[in-house]
Amino acid sequence: MSTINKHIITIAIIGLVLANIALAEDAPEPNFAAFYQALETGTDEQAAQAGEKIFGRIERKYRADAGFGALKSKMIAADFLGNQMITQLKKATGRQMFAVAGELFEDKGKKKNKDSLSVAPAKSFYETSVEIFTKPAGSAQLEDEEKKFLVQFYDLKLRILTSEIAKAGQALAIAEASFKGTYDYVLVLPLLHASETRPVNIDVLPKWMRQSSQLSVFSDSCLLHYGFAFHAQAFARQAAELDNKDFSEETFYRSASRKCAKQLPRVAVDCLKRAIDSISEEKIDEKIALQFDIVQVWLDSENFTLAAGEAKAIADNFGDHKRAGNAIWLHFYALSRTNNADTILANVDTAITDPRCSDYRAKLMYMKWWALRRQKDKTAPIAALEHQLITDYGDDVMVAPIMLSRATDLLAGQDYAGAFELLDRVQEKFPSTSAAKQARKMAEKLKAMQGSK
């Protein structure tokens, strides 16, 4: 268990003890109306003041209730966590101000300490506390009015905290322009109270941040800082609703996957999977196209084993589809990038003769050639395959290096006429390739060697 969690639990226990001591006093009937009035017309602080009295009474009433105790623990934990973030942001601001002042007034020649900005990523606060906030809370014995109040009061408490965090973050952003994490910090507590089935409640965000442009920034933060595709989508949806714009989940997830494909391939794939889920079943071509996009994300991010698996899944699940051959080819290509010659050789012959792969036959044969070259004692099958490739696909630029390999063999075997012929063919047919450049060098050397002997 992390140190932060231990502190939170200790504080929660102390809080519960103190609450029980307070039960000795009799409390007046709760004035819910005053609280709602304050919420409606007053400041959050005024509403909180009104709410604290009601909460105290409910607290005493349900002192022995485990569900209520859990709810109170969460409130205390949220308060502790929020204040911890605020403290850290304020300290960083102070250090930054001090450093700037030092530069201005003390030692102009002194090098600025680049490490002076040392705030932890907001995500780390989320991750160390997520276990606490996923536990169930709330009592079945609560009356409806009490439940309604507690929901409002809890949100109010969170909103006060997020507002304070936002202020502290903005102060740091002013002191140190490189700090861009205000929105990430503001999201910690709201995200801890959200889930895959429950989007972030925007009521707990500072009021001034509940505009479409701000919600879009939160969407990016969810995606790029936290890697939460669902919450990113939910924020984007709410931003669109505020602007009375149409919103398409599929479009959002496609766009989001592009946005994070390079840095966060797993999040990009999550987005693409969600895009697939958002498309109706009959749009099979679109679903498959998105699966190919997943293969490409894995390939681009050099997760070749995952790419091979995804490509195989397409071929297995959509064997009759027109793009099945393409998926089979990509499966082998991804395997080659993991240097998995054994698996390639075990299965590639079937693919080469598979009618679905007819468009990829040359590439698959080339792949087999490559895999054979990584095996021992395959000289004869390699030579046979090379002969077949040169015969069947002699005009395909892909065979240029194969011709060069054959020429090398012929040179080693002192068949100079045969080597010359192949070297000439490479230069003639594929003049702009690196193979042609090499063939030219080899031919020149060969001519010089023959001339000297």
Add this chain to the structure above:
Amino acid sequence: MKTRSIIQILSGILLIFAGGCSVHNLKNTPQEKLTITKNRPNIVLVTISSLRADHVSCLGYTRETTPNFDRFAKDNILFTNVFATSSWQMPAVGSIFTSLYPSEHGATHINNKLSPNVQTLAGVLKENGYYTAGFGCNPRLTGDYGFDRGFDFYDDYSVDMMLSSMSFGQEDSIEINKRRTNDLVNDAVIRWLSNNTHNPFFLSVHYYDNHWDYLPPPPYDTLFDPDYTGDIDGTEIAREPLYSNRPSDEDVAHIIALYDGQIKQTDHDMGELLDFMKEEGRFQDSVIIITGDHGEQFYEHGHTSHHGIFDELIRVPFAISAADINEPNVISSFASSVDIMPTILNYTGIVVPDQCKGQSLKPLIENKSAGKRDFVFVEYTGGAVPDCFAVRFERYKFICQEGSIFAYDLASDPTEQKKIYKTDFTDEMKESFEKIRDLIVKDNPQPENKCKQ
């Protein structure tokens, strides 16, 4: 002092030194000049990139990194004190290929080529009836840099071509430092050997995977540090900030573990080639030499990569087999990579060109008293650290760098941490240093005006 002046002095020193040291040198002993005879052995020269001697198991390393090299060394002749002439590939391999010091063969900088005016090992062998073939993919040892000189066939292209063609247009360029290439080199070499009808032949094989980046494939990536959870991934090791900024002990240990994994991978790949040659009976008709081109450093002197003249950068493994070697042996006498060409020529019976600064190791292998070196020379001219040269005796290393002469006492300071300036030389040091100074004086009447403290 200007760099050019140092180089001029060094060239002079080296030219004189080679003739002046008390060694048995074939070119100066006409009675041992051998005529070309029939049944000359094939020559196989295997160079491994960036392989420092103290990371080789049979040279005392605690990890089992080199079982195949160890076996080869155990069955044949192992030299335990062999030094490269420089700490990086162009000057170091240039010396192996020419028996000249870097300032003489010219490949001292990435903008300089191997001089067209010097004789190469391949060239001399070719002139004497050998077919000469070279294989490798080191981007600094290509034909463009002159390293193909003398080779009938120099394959510095097929690994690149194989890697590029396998991307099927998915990649713009191939970064060779991040790719596994030894298996492709093996494929080309074994294929060439299988098809070869030339006799005798000289085969040069260079394995590049041991060069940074340190990205050994599984299982070698986690072999020596399986529990590491830090950020070091084997890339960017030779670039700032990692080049000059030592990370935590755990990170350094991981860098070394990855390097060791790479050594073991390379040893495995080399073992495949040795097995093939053994199966083909090549051990009976060939002289086989396995060595490293230079070493590597891990912050022993503030940096990574391989720039400088410290022992970790220049001491390399060296083992040789030949049909007429009757007894396996371990030889601790000093040897230099400039000795490789004379040794090979000595075994073929070809007269060693006057150009050569090295000496044959054959007398040492045959337990003759002649041929012992007192010291070796090292030059650094790469630009990453100031140009310098060193004379490495068994106990002392004398260094001239940036106009300063200093030494290390390797008996009391084996890791070369404490500079001893000339004014503090002991009598014994002065005596050793006198030998060098006398040689300098022969070429430069007032050498100390150019290389002062």
